[in-house]
Amino acid sequence: MMKTSLAQPLVVALAYDGLCTFEFGLAVEIFGLPRPELGENWYRFAVASVDAGELRATGGVRVVTDGDLSLIAQAGTVMVPGWRGVDEPVPEALCEQLRAAYERGCRIMSICSGVFVLAAAGLLDGRKATTHWRYLDALQQRFPSIDVVPDVLYVDEGDLLTSAGSAAGIDLCLHLVRRDFGQETANSVARRLVVQPHRDGAQSQRIVRPVPVARESKRLGLLFDYLHQQLAENHTVASLASRAGMSPRTFLRRFQDATGTTPARWLLNERLVRARTMLEKTRLSLDLIAAQVGFGSASTLRYHFQQHFSVSPAAYRKSFT
Numbered sequence: 001m002m003k004t005s006l007a008q009p010l011v012v013a014l015a016y017d018g019l020c021t022f023e024f025g026l027a028v029e030i031f032g033l034p035r036p037e038l039g040e041n042w043y044r045f046a047v048a049s050v051d052a053g054e055l056r057a058t059g060g061v062r063v064v065t066d067g068d069l070s071l072i073a074q075a076g077t078v079m080v081p082g083w084r085g086v087d088e089p090v091p092e093a094l095c096e097q098l099r100a101a102y103e104r105g106c107r108i109m110s111i112c113s114g115v116f117v118l119a120a121a122g123l124l125d126g127r128k129a130t131t132h133w134r135y136l137d138a139l140q141q142r143f144p145s146i147d148v149v150p151d152v153l154y155v156d157e158g159d160l161l162t163s164a165g166s167a168a169g170i171d172l173c174l175h176l177v178r179r180d181f182g183q184e185t186a187n188s189v190a191r192r193l194v195v196q197p198h199r200d201g202a203q204s205q206r207i208v209r210p211v212p213v214a215r216e217s218k219r220l221g222l223l224f225d226y227l228h229q230q231l232a233e234n235h236t237v238a239s240l241a242s243r244a245g246m247s248p249r250t251f252l253r254r255f256q257d258a259t260g261t262t263p264a265r266w267l268l269n270e271r272l273v274r275a276r277t278m279l280e281k282t283r284l285s286l287d288l289i290a291a292q293v294g295f296g297s298a299s300t301l302r303y304h305f306q307q308h309f310s311v312s313p314a315a316y317r318k319s320f321t
Helices: 021-032 069-074 092-103 112-120 133-142 168-181 183-193 214-229 237-244 248-259 263-281 286-293 298-309 313-318
Strands: 010-015 044-049 055-057 061-063 077-080 107-110 154-156 160-163
Touching: 010 021, 010 069, 021 044, 021 077, 021 168, 021 183, 044 069, 069 092, 077 112, 092 107, 092 112, 107 112, 107 168, 112 133, 112 160, 154 168, 160 168, 168 183, 183 263, 214 237, 214 248, 214 263, 237 248, 248 263, 263 286, 263 298, 263 313, 286 298, 286 313, 298 313
Parallel strands: 010 044, 010 077, 077 107, 107 160
Antiparallel strands: 055 061, 154 160
């Protein structure tokens, strides 16, 4: 049975003249589509207009909204797609609505240059945030009080969530689904999207070569299958390189090119994902889960889980009980 942490399961996406169609479409696809297979507790969805009059979107699209900015007052989550331009001013009326929503406990998330809207509202002062790598310098220069995190896919500050450019918004939206409904539901949504169910938020935005050459892709694909089946085992760069038929130096380079991260970090992330799923779906003790996913001890599992998800394994499991 799904359980959502949202007190108000209404997601409000902003629309404006000059709307970024792709980022807006992500919100519609993930939060706005009916999903009867997931039960009756799925998000409600509405679109709020920032501007009066006709709203034009990239690609010649015209947008008709559900209402004006007053819809934000009903939202549990507000999603800001990429803003119409990093040099374009943000209306004060929008800033006021976002500040009021934040003060009452609403979550606010942005995709790509949408972070400039949150920044203009003063919500990110003293907080961590990210954006598309093209806009990182501009964000830091204009809003020096923000702790800008470069070269990550998304940043989760609890009630404020920001993502890098375009497709990284999918990762952030799925991350929010995972927070609210759990791993299994997020995987179900990802399957319908035909995308990878989870990419760690700390993964690099700029993978040098996302798709390895065919021969290496096959070898690494077999290696990933092996690692998923053998998460509990100890793995070294030397042993993995040998299994992939490469020298350690070549293996590290190819692995980084293919995943945007190191083998150690990839393994840590996969072990945490497996542990989280087991916490949701089983009643196994922390010691048994730690042993089965490769952490060795419950104390090690607790440490990494807390560091990665900002919640203890026990508290996370309780939310699904």
